[in-house]
Amino acid sequence: MASNVFNRIPSGFFNLLSSGSDNINNAGCLLEIYSQYDLEVSYRISRKQLRDALALYILENNLSFSEKEADEKSSDVANSIIRKFTDEECGWLTEETDDATYEKYIIMTEAGISLSEFLLALGQPEKVEYSSYIYNIYNTLMNSEQWKSDSYVNAVKAVYNNAKALAKSLKRLSTFIRKKIEELTRETSLEVLTEHLLEYCDGDFIREYARLTKQQNIHMYRSHIRAKLDEIVNNPEMRELIVYGCAIEENIPEDSAEDFVLEMVENTKTFLNEDYDRIMRDIKHKINMHIHIAVGRIRFIRNSGKDAQGNVEQVLKLLRTSIDEGSLLDELSDEMTKLYKFDRNEYIDTASLWSPRKSKAIKKAVTTETETLTQADKDDAISALEKEAYNPYSKKKMKLFLEDQMRGKEEIDSAQLPLSSKKELLSDISAVAYCEENGFEITVEDGYLEANDMILRRFKIRRKANGV
Numbered sequence: 001m002a003s004n005v006f007n008r009i010p011s012g013f014f015n016l017l018s019s020g021s022d023n024i025n026n027a028g029c030l031l032e033i034y035s036q037y038d039l040e041v042s043y044r045i046s047r048k049q050l051r052d053a054l055a056l057y058i059l060e061n062n063l064s065f066s067e068k069e070a071d072e073k074s075s076d077v078a079n080s081i082i083r084k085f086t087d088e089e090c091g092w093l094t095e096e097t098d099d100a101t102y103e104k105y106i107i108m109t110e111a112g113i114s115l116s117e118f119l120l121a122l123g124q125p126e127k128v129e130y131s132s133y134i135y136n137i138y139n140t141l142m143n144s145e146q147w148k149s150d151s152y153v154n155a156v157k158a159v160y161n162n163a164k165a166l167a168k169s170l171k172r173l174s175t176f177i178r179k180k181i182e183e184l185t186r187e188t189s190l191e192v193l194t195e196h197l198l199e200y201c202d203g204d205f206i207r208e209y210a211r212l213t214k215q216q217n218i219h220m221y222r223s224h225i226r227a228k229l230d231e232i233v234n235n236p237e238m239r240e241l242i243v244y245g246c247a248i249e250e251n252i253p254e255d256s257a258e259d260f261v262l263e264m265v266e267n268t269k270t271f272l273n274e275d276y277d278r279i280m281r282d283i284k285h286k287i288n289m290h291i292h293i294a295v296g297r298i299r300f301i302r303n304s305g306k307d308a309q310g311n312v313e314q315v316l317k318l319l320r321t322s323i324d325e326g327s328l329l330d331e332l333s334d335e336m337t338k339l340y341k342f343d344r345n346e347y348i349d350t351a352s353l354w355s356p357r358k359s360k361a362i363k364k365a366v367t368t369e370t371e372t373l374t375q376a377d378k379d380d381a382i383s384a385l386e387k388e389a390y391n392p393y394s395k396k397k398m399k400l401f402l403e404d405q406m407r408g409k410e411e412i413d414s415a416q417l418p419l420s421s422k423k424e425l426l427s428d429i430s431a432v433a434y435c436e437e438n439g440f441e442i443t444v445e446d447g448y449l450e451a452n453d454m455i456l457r458r459f460k461i462r463r464k465a466n467g468v
């Protein structure tokens with residue numbers, strides 16, 4: 001197959017995209033040339049018009065090619081690029097002269113068009129409406145007037161192609177989710193992770209998936225599609241027309257055409273009945289994994305962030321030393337002492353146990369100079385500590401948030417939680433993250449809630465029978 005492809009394109013077709021050949025500039029110029037044909041009736045445009053458009057693109061983007069071309073006018077550089085692209089070894093463009101006006105025209109070759117579309121698809125992948133494939137299959141089969149003139153091309157083959165395209169798109173979607181999960185496991189900043197999660201929830205994918213599992217759910221159409229396919233192939237007259245059309249379209253004998261048609265129909269039914277469910281189960285599993293990893297990472301980063309942990313350890317070490325010396329607490333104001341309450345043990349658990357280590361003997365006394373802080377410095381430090389200590393999504397605040405939302409009830413549904421802003425979405429997610437520690441349990445359900453361009457997974461929160 002690969003050898004056939006290279007037999008159809010010039011030998012140097014990919015040379016201008018190889019490393020060390022101004023590949024970035026060459027690709028940019030090719031895409032600019034491709035864009036010039038958007039308003040044309042064909043991929044044919046006058047050389048002068050194309051040269052001027054390309055020269056403007058080079059000038060606006062300040063492109064630099066070889067040292068020889070650096071001092072040339074942008075129009076001369078554009079001419080040089082067109083010549084390079086129309087070279088027989090490259091084959092992206094071809095040139096012809098109009099028989100009537102003798103004006104030179106530049107035409108994009110079929111391979112050049114395919115290459116441009118491929119580069120565009122790599123840079124900006126086209127968004128896929130997954131649910132449209134299912135509806136197209138159903139709509140095609142249910143409207144026999146649309147395909148009775150050619151039942152093979154417009155019915156059997158069209159349905160098969162839509163099913164195949166849906167299968168391919170869903171497999172790509174499954175791969176995309178895996179990539180997102182891998183990105184989450186590398187996030188080390190709470191802010192970046194939160195933005196990533198919000199972007200995911202606000203993204204097109206969640207809305208597309210919701211439509212695929214709700215409005216255009218395949219279970220609504222599958223039995224009708226299967227029955228219609230069986231009806232078509234089991235009707236002798238219709239089957240004969242389809243086989244005849246297949247033989248002409250695919251240029252194969254009628255005996256082979258019949259097996260070809262039956263295989264297409266069977267493959268379509270197999271995908272709709274079995275493969276589709278298998279792929280969707282895999283996608284659903286990965287979506288759940290994505291959300292669970294995100295919530296787990298949020299909890300981990302909040303509870304054990306390296307920078308915050310190091311700062312807390314240093315402060316506690318200083319306070320412990322100062323308390324032992326009996327000097328620091330005497331100097332702290334009443335407002336400052338409220339920040340440090342060592343007699344509250346509500347967060348102590350088995351992980352808080354500390355094993356004494358062998359103390360090191362001090363062999364040499366060290367004198368450390370200390371700087372006396374002014375009252376303004378102390379006030380600024382206290383203000384900064386209070387600001388950093390405030391966490392609107394802390395474990396305690398999330399328990400109060402849930403208690404306020406439940407109002408004494410034993411259970412609450414995610415649909416009853418507020419979802420009018422991103423702050424409320426973060427409160428909902430944080431409440432779920434601290435459920436177990438705050439004495440609640442969560443049950444994840446199928447489906448999503450959508451409000452104000454935000455989407456939240458359905459779940460139920462209930463109080464534990466034995467409390468916290």
